[in-house]
Amino acid sequence: MALRYAILVALSEGPKSGYDVAKQFDESIGFFWRARHSQIYREMGKLKESGFAVAEEVPQSGKPNRIVFTITDEGREALLQWSREPSEPPEMKDHFLVQLYGIESVDLEGVRQNLLRRIERHQDRHAEYVMKHKLLEDSNSLSDVGKQLALEVGMRWEWEWVDWCTKALERLLPEAVAKMTNVVPFKQGKTKHAEQ
Amino acid sequence: MALRYAILVALSEGPKSGYDVAKQFDESIGFFWRARHSQIYREMGKLKESGFAVAEEVPQSGKPNRIVFTITDEGREALLQWSREPSEPPEMKDHFLVQLYGIESVDLEGVRQNLLRRIERHQDRHAEYVMKHKLLEDSNSLSDVGKQLALEVGMRWEWEWVDWCTKALERLLPEAVAKMTNVVPFKQGKTKHAEQ
DNA sequence: CATATATATTCCACTAATGGAATATAGGAG
DNA sequence: CTCCTATATTCCATTAGTGGAATATATATG
Numbered sequence: 001m002a003l004r005y006a007i008l009v010a011l012s013e014g015p016k017s018g019y020d021v022a023k024q025f026d027e028s029i030g031f032f033w034r035a036r037h038s039q040i041y042r043e044m045g046k047l048k049e050s051g052f053a054v055a056e057e058v059p060q061s062g063k064p065n066r067i068v069f070t071i072t073d074e075g076r077e078a079l080l081q082w083s084r085e086p087s088e089p090p091e092m093k094d095h096f097l098v099q100l101y102g103i104e105s106v107d108l109e110g111v112r113q114n115l116l117r118r119i120e121r122h123q124d125r126h127a128e129y130v131m132k133h134k135l136l137e138d139s140n141s142l143s144d145v146g147k148q149l150a151l152e153v154g155m156r157w158e159w160e161w162v163d164w165c166t167k168a169l170e171r172l173l174p175e176a177v178a179k180m181t182n183v184v185p186f187k188q189g190k191t192k193h194a195e196q
Numbered sequence: 197m198a199l200r201y202a203i204l205v206a207l208s209e210g211p212k213s214g215y216d217v218a219k220q221f222d223e224s225i226g227f228f229w230r231a232r233h234s235q236i237y238r239e240m241g242k243l244k245e246s247g248f249a250v251a252e253e254v255p256q257s258g259k260p261n262r263i264v265f266t267i268t269d270e271g272r273e274a275l276l277q278w279s280r281e282p283s284e285p286p287e288m289k290d291h292f293l294v295q296l297y298g299i300e301s302v303d304l305e306g307v308r309q310n311l312l313r314r315i316e317r318h319q320d321r322h323a324e325y326v327m328k329h330k331l332l333e334d335s336n337s338l339s340d341v342g343k344q345l346a347l348e349v350g351m352r353w354e355w356e357w358v359d360w361c362t363k364a365l366e367r368l369l370p371e372a373v374a375k376m377t378n379v380v381p382f383k384q385g386k387t388k389h390a391e392q
Numbered sequence: 393c394a395t396a397t398a399t400a401t402t403c404c405a406c407t408a409a410t411g412g413a414a415t416a417t418a419g420g421a422g
Numbered sequence: 423c424t425c426c427t428a429t430a431t432t433c434c435a436t437t438a439g440t441g442g443a444a445t446a447t448a449t450a451t452g
Contacts, residue, residue, distance in 0.1 A: 002291040003408085009298030019430050032293035039409060041431065062417045064430045076301065083295050084306035089317050089357070090290050095198040097228035097349060099279050102205030103342030105272065110280035121285050142368075146299030149364050153293060156360060160352045161285070168345050172338075199438085215400050235439060237401065258447045260400040 003043050004052070006033045008079045011053060011071040018044050018067065028132070028147075031154055044069055052078055100168075112173050119165045126158035199239050200248070202229045204275045207249060207267040214240050214263065224328070227350055240265055248274055296364075308369050315361045322354035
């Protein structure tokens with residue numbers, strides 16, 4: 001049920017085709033709600049059936065016609081209603097934590113590899129969020145403050161992971177850490193958004 | 197595919213019935229991989245079919261017989277293999293962040309209510325993790341260090357949320373925050389695990 | 393005495409999500 | 423000239439996950 005509202009958020013900025021929405025999911029909304037194009041197209045069809053959007057076919061030559069969806073007043077109202085519903089925080093769901101939880105039945109070298117891998121991944125994601133955040137940081141409009149805040153959750157989360165992974169490596173495999181001195185040139189990241 | 201391994205982790209501690217596993221999911225493993233009992237029973241049947249566990253019916257009177265599953269060598273091997281596979285960090289998936297992202301199309305009072313609600317929820321969850329963590333903190337066994345580390349991810353995450361939510365309230369709705377002085381008696385929590 | 397809770401499993405309808413094939417063409421890189 | 427990427431949508435098989443009914447009884451709470 002949530003994907004439809006994520007799509008309505010996208011449509012509330014202006015009319016879009018399924019392709020447009022899928023692209024926006026890839027580069028922004030998808031940070032917080034990932035969805036494949038097949039799912040998006042299907043859901044947009046349902047949005048139309050529910051009267052939350054109207055569709056208009058825009059002829060093109062060479063490629064399939066664009067089907068542009070526009071949000072209706074009912075759609076806007078549904079979005080408002082949705083935001084008034086009490087929302088529970090999502091559960092954590094991470095099989096790597098399950099591995100740690102059962103670490104005695106699991107391959108320690110595998111865990112080490114995955115910790116190193118995660119440090120990289122989370123640094124990358126952190127960098128992505130920082131980049132997106134930079135584009136907005138001068139603005140004080142409500143809309144941009146909302147986006148800033150959402151990105152800040154991402155930045156905090158990714159940074160905590162990087163920090164935790166390096167500490168986990170030290171706790172579990174101190175010998176392994178001694179060998180790698182260059183992996184986390186990152187310590188300033190902390191003060192940057194965790195303090196201040 | 198991951199649920200089966202979470203169950204194998206549970207079984208690697210000793211033979212268990214579906215009921216036992218479901219209970220353990222509710223109180224520990226489920227912090228990191230939530231599953232309903234219907235799903236667990238189904239998956240345990242498949243575990244048996246795959247030869248990763250063997251089942252033995254233990255007669256009882258008054259209630260349905262217990263069907264106790266024991267992990268096999270194949271099961272243990274599968275668990276090891278799984279932990280050697282590179283694992284990608286899961287995507288964030290939180291519809292509240294989607295609401296923030298589209299804050300201009302959404303009900304601000306709803307957002308405020310949800311922020312307040314989340315502060316409570318995340319404080320509760322944080323307290324749960326701290327409690328579980330306390331039970332293990334004196335131990336240095338590999339197995340308990342693994343569990344400690346997993347719980348520490350939870351503690352960090354929940355604490356970051358509480359902190360972020362209060363800051364978000366201030367940024368979005370400063371007048372509303374002035375009225376509530378008693379909501380977050382929490383500031384010491386930070387130093388406790390984020391520094392040190 | 394009634395009610396709720398704990399024990400223990402099976403089954404099923406339903407919704408959500410994954411992942412990729414299929415179709416069709418323009419435009420740019422090598 | 424070929425290959426890749428971008429544009430744009432439809433369709434579908436499969437897996438994962440939700441949520442609750444049904445069954446059966448002991449024990450504890452009020």
